[in-house]
Amino acid sequence: MALHTTFHNPGKAAIQTGQLTNLGTLNINLLDDHLKQLPYAAQAVFNHIDQENDLTCLQGTRVEILEEIYKWADDQNERCIFWLSGLAGTGKSTIARTVARRLYENRTLGASFFFSRGSGDVGTTNKFVTTIALQLAATSYSLQKFIGEAVQRQRNIADQSLPDQWRHLVLDPLAKVDGDPSHSSYIIIVDALDECEGSGNIGTIIQLLAEARTLKAARLRLLITSRPGFPIQQGFRGLPTDNYRVCALHDVSPDTVNRDLYVFLKTKFKLFAKDRYLGSDWPGEAVIARLVQKANGLFIWAATACRFICEDDLLSSQRLSDILRNNSTSFGPEEELNNIYLTVLTHALSSALSAKEKSFVYGLVRLILGSVVTLFSPLPVSSLSALLHNTEESEINGVLKHLHAIIDVPTDKYHALCLHHPSFCDFLLNQERCTEQNLHVGEKQAHTILTGCCIHLMSQTLMRPGVCGRNDPGVHVTDVEKNEVEQNLPPEVQYACLYWVQHLQRSGAQIHKDDQVHVFLQKHLLFWLEALCWMERLPEGILAICSLETIALTLQGHSSAVGSIVFSPDGKLLENAVSTYEQAPPVPVGHSAIHTATPPPGHCIAPPRPPPPSGADDRGIIPLVSSCCLRSSQSRSPDPPAWLRNRRAPVGIGSLLTTIHALESLSRTLGDPPRRRGPRRMVLAGILPPAPNAVSAGPTGPTAAAGDVLPCQLPAAAAGCNPNQS
Known part of the structure; x- marks a missing residue:
């Protein structure tokens, strides 16, 4: 007896199917x-x-x-x-x-x-x-x-x-x-x-x-x-x-592989010919034998050729002839695969175009295909169109309609696009393999474009606190229906939140003062983290901030718009950048501090403090932002204060501190904090652990920061911002 068991788990798909033999009814x-x-x-x-x-x-x-x-x-x-x-x-x-x-x-x-x-x-x-x-x-x-x-x-x-x-x-x-x-x-x-x-x-x-x-x-x-x-x-x-x-x-013996390729091609063409009334022997034994030779042992070549030939009833014979036109036997498997990919791509582009039209079409093809092959998670056409904000769905569908041999384009618009085989990605991003330079996609350039698209989309979407329309600080992620989160954070926005830093890394770009990344961190950092909370992907946000360490060096104390935070090399001293382009004196970690607003409003400056005593506790707060006078406090006790212990929260969910008043946003504080292996485990930029040793909050404005930071090298800038800005 086989029992199929499903665990209902919104947000985390659980067991799809399982088999239990001779066990009767299982009590789970x-x-x-x-x-x-x-x-x-x-x-x-x-x-x-x-x-x-x-x-x-x-x-x-x-x-x-x-x-x-x-x-x-x-x-x-x-x-x-x-x-x-x-x-x-x-x-x-x-x-x-x-x-x-x-x-x-x-x-x-x-x-x-x-x-x-x-x-x-x-x-x-x-x-x-x-x-x-x-x-x-x-x-x-x-x-x-x-x-x-x-x-x-x-x-x-x-x-x-x-x-x-x-x-x-x-x-x-x-x-x-x-x-x-x-x-x-x-x-x-x-x-x-x-x-x-x-x-x-x-x-x-x-x-x-x-x-x-x-x-x-x-x-x-x-x-x-x-x-x-x-x-x-x-x-x-x-x-x-x-x-x-x-x-x-x-x-494996070439004879054995060619035998299997012949069976594969003959079976596929027989089905196609039967549906199109082309005759039972179409396209003929000799033609199939030539295709087997060109496949050169690669089943992906044979599968791509079949899809290309059979996707158009009127042009199937012409496409078959085009594939067989170059009958060279000197090509290796990779060269043959390159040729079939180039054949499919060139057929998708009309030759009856003016020079100006060709330039536009080639650019559109590079944009769409470059995005598809460099996305870290596939997206449906509608979401890809929203991410590439100047690209219409009709343009994407127009490019893809002749590329079904390479890309799996689902009939359901909610299903994601995906490649039939990852070898196309290797081909398109390799200038030596994709010899048509109008079609070749530079990998760094593709990631640069997607970085900009992600940031633009988040900047337009994450413009206020209460990203999901919930301003009540006591609301739990688990109390909100999944479809409500998805309605406020559609797939393209969730993708941007999760992967923009990875695209930035792959682009090889650096962050500079007043550039797109800098402005995004200045205005939308906390809203981005709040969105990750609703997605239940907050640990990814923490790791993303860590990844900015080598990228964001230019923000360390060099921008008045971002209250950057930094530890000294030994991980003991905390500094932050100020509006006067001067670095404030270090705050001894393990001590409390009071931060006051200085013109322009919304930027914090740490008052002078004496050097930390030898062996000072290595826990302290990370000052971020405030639009008012900021008070901070800390406890060296391993136990959380009573007012924290009494708060209810689901296990494993950190607390995001945004523009919610005072300490009400500390409701999601109990349970195990996100942990990561290795020396970089930390709680950063509004992530509140179950027993924070430091909490910083405005009496009438937003909660600004809480921390329980281990002694490690923190990012040079985890961008503080004014939450009241949009």
């Missing part, structure tokens, strides 16, 4: 609340609805490699890791989906995680372990119990390091499984590991997965697919060779 009431705390990347699962159009292997193709994987999965004495390696476009993900489908139907799939570069949660490791753990929890009552208990013991487990998450949420629960023969073996599939951001994370994941060999009570097997890049090879190089086996798709 006691553990449901604990499991719901774990973040979940729903799109990472192999059978997520967004992947329903992704291919599996056609019957009669990839027979040998599939048999090898299935034999490995069933053999009790096999190595714990099977690494399926292959060049871009050789069919790794299709094989992984095929294996996942069979294991799922046989009830031996423990979990799956399909990485995808530039696709938000599935492009990073942030939710990797928790997503795996939640899927495992759905496979048996025992695992659900043990994983739930682990979450109950450590409520901040999702903010711990990957090794700690893996040990507590996966290894330890599996080690406790005993006496459940129906679930003694678990297979986890990790696809496209090389598309995970951060080479260091790739090596860490490989090391963690290899720990499966230590399990005794349960047998854990892992299928990993990736390109044979340096980070992957380096990760496996550190493992004993008896822990894993390797299968390289690019080393």
Whole structure:
């Protein structure tokens, strides 16, 4: 008996489907609340609805490699890791989906995680372990119990390091499984590991997965697919060779690959010809054989060619001829892939254009395609149009209507655009591969454009406190309906809030006085943080501010418009910039301070203080802004004041201090604060921990700051601003 279990968890998609065998009705009431705390990347699962159009292997193709994987999965004495390696476009993900489908139907799939570069949660490791753990929890009552208990013991487990998450949420629960023969073996599939951001994370994941060999009570097997890049090879190089086996798709016999390519092309063209009444043998055996030769072992070439040829009934024969026109046999796989991409792009552009029209159209194509391939999370057409504020939906649809061979354009306008294959991103951003310079997109330029678009959109949207129309400081994030948040913060605004700093980093730009970034930080910093609170993504905001450290050096004490904050190199002294272009004397950390408004109103200056005594406490406040006299206080006690302890708040949600009066905005203060591994953990710029050692508030105006800062090098500027400005 298979029981499909769903955890309802607004804002954090929970378990999609799970399988429980011979267990009858499962009572999850006691553990449901604990499991719901774990973040979940729903799109990472192999059978997520967004992947329903992704291919599996056609019957009669990839027979040998599939048999090898299935034999490995069933053999009790096999190595714990099977690494399926292959060049871009050789069919790794299709094989992984095929294996996942069979294991799922046989009830031996423990979990799956399909990485995808530039696709938000599935492009990073942030939710990797928790997503795996939640899927495992759905496979048996025992695992659900043990994983739930682990979450109950450590409520901040999702903010711990990957090794700690893996040990507590996966290894330890599996080690406790005993006496459940129906679930003694678990297979986890990790696809496209090389598309995970951060080479260091790739090596860490490989090391963690290899720990499966230590399990005794349960047998854990892992299928990993990736390109044979340096980070992957380096990760496996550190493992004993008896822990894993390797299968390289690019080393498979060319005759075997060409046989499978022929079957693929013949099947696709047969279906197309039947629908279009072209004859059962269209386009002919010889033509298919030539296409197989041009594919050069790449299934992505064959799939792209099929989509390009078959998307237009009237031009299918002409497009087929264009692909076959260059019959050179000297091209390698990458050159052939470049040629098919160029063919698709040039066909999308009309030749009957004037020079002025061509300039406009090429610019529009570069803007739209450059945005699609450099977005950190995909967006639907309507949201992309809103983000690219001078670009109409009709213009985007006009560009994309002839590019279905390259880009998956959903019929539902609310579904996101995405690439059929990440190799197109590599092609478009590489000047040596995209030889048509009118189409080539410079990566830094694309990120520069998106940085400006994000900031412009946030500046137009985040113009007042109470971003979601809620000015009551006692309102909890969990008390507001998800659709209300989405109505006030549509997808494009949420995207801008989450990723503008990353685009700024990738652009290579610096922040200068009175530039777009500077003005945004001056006017909208706190509103941006408030929006992140409503999105329940505040930790990302803290890390984004940290990322500005090397970018925002020019703001350190050089701008009167931004009350910048800075610690000395030893992390002990606090300074802030003032309106007279002079730096105020340092405030000894661990002491209270009174900040007074100076002309122009809204900018803080710290009065002189004596040097801090040796060994002074390293906790203190970060003065931000005020439109009135500001009072600050601090406690060295580890316990929060009584008036803080009595406030109600959901676990893990920090308190954003904006233009809400006095101390009323301290309502969301209890529970575990966001934590990050490493020495950079901190509470910054309006993030109130459960037991802050310092609080700064205006008696009639906005609360300005609260802090519990660990001794670390803080950003040179985390931009204070006047919340009353718009």
